[in-house]
Amino acid sequence: MSDNPFLIGAEELQRHIGREGLSVVDASWYLPAQKRFARPEFEAGHLPGAVFFDQDAIADKTSPLPHTLPSEAFFSEAVGALGIRETDTIVIYDGMGFFSAPRVWWMFRTFGAKDVRLLDGGLPAWVQAGFPLETGTSDKTPAPFDGRLDPNSVVFLDEMKRIVAEGAHQIADARSGERFRAEAPEPREGVRGGHMPGARSVPIGTLAENGRLKDEASLRAIFSEAGIDPARPVVTSCGSGVTAAAINFALASLPHTTVRLYDGSWTEWGSRDDTPVETGPAR
Incomplete structure (x- = not known):
């Protein structure tokens, strides 16, 4: 088990899957050259109960730059629609292990969430441990997220x-x-x-x-x-x-x-x- 307070191992996370107050987030995102597509991969197999965080959609749409940090209100509404509260334990992962998940870890912390972690090794580590995946989309009951930007x-x-x-x-x-x-x-x-x-x-x-x-x-x-x-x-x-x-x-x-x-x-x-x-x- 890692002693890093911002990491959680697959075995530890598996023991808590489904617990009230735990939100699991698939933050996969790929460069065009990688020729991988995050949302279809999510629907083909993701951690039980996970939601998909679209880094190109949860962004400032008025900016000419890609996936720019959105406003407090936009971020709060978007992640609240995913059923996430700022008081949750939020576990982020991606399909490569350590690539795009840190960006979403940083976003949640920037907007005031306190307990945000990365799944150590990401989706590959979960699969390697032999734990199950879910397929399809993931519908959640909306929850209030009170986002406060940390300048x-x-x-x-x-x-x-x-x-x-x-x-x-x-x-x-x-x-x-x-x-x-x-x-x-x-x-x-x-x-x-x-x-x-x-x-x-x-x-x-x-x-x-x-x-x-x-x-x-x-x-x-x-x-x-x-x-x-x-x-x-x-x-x-x-x-x-x-x-x-x-x-x-x-x-x-x-x-x-x-x-x-x-x-x-x-x-x-x-x-x-x-x-x-x-x-x-x-x-």
Whole structure:
């Protein structure tokens, strides 16, 4: 059993499935290149009682950016319709183990839920343990969710510009090293390659092994090698704000309490002509 307070093992979760006050959430989301489709996979097999959290739908529809953080009211209505209360124990998982679930973990915590965890190893770990799956859709009785945005969890463009200009915080980028260095093209049209001045590369793939978050010693070594000091404030970024949350989760697991997420991430920063960009390795 993990001693990480933000993780729960498959065996422990299985003992509590169906308990009042427990909400299980499938937060699977995939990049186009992965050629996987989250909702059909959910309907083909998900944890008993789980609901599907659509990261592209529970978002700010007025924003030109993908899956941007929605308003308090929108988030509260959307997750309340899934039968989730902010007072529940909320367990999040995804189909890869440790990929998109941290984003939804971060969203629930950003909107005031206190007891939010990831299923250690995600859906693959549940299946490997031999536990049953349900198929089809999942209808829930709506519940009130009182969402209150924590402004200390998120960074928006104007503040991000100041952070970069002043070097006020460390910046950790979860994209691949090739994209960080502008050696590989960005997947979205019109987005420049490279990284924010002062940013450090912490690819999401380095944080987990076989779909499970690495242990504390390994995580500390990864951040040290990247030039990130967990004792100092960190802002995370990625392509569009999803995988950045994996760094938030890893830092919170050390623990680290002064980590925020730049919601617009590289899609916003790299598509503008008034934001500085560097290429090559971190300086």
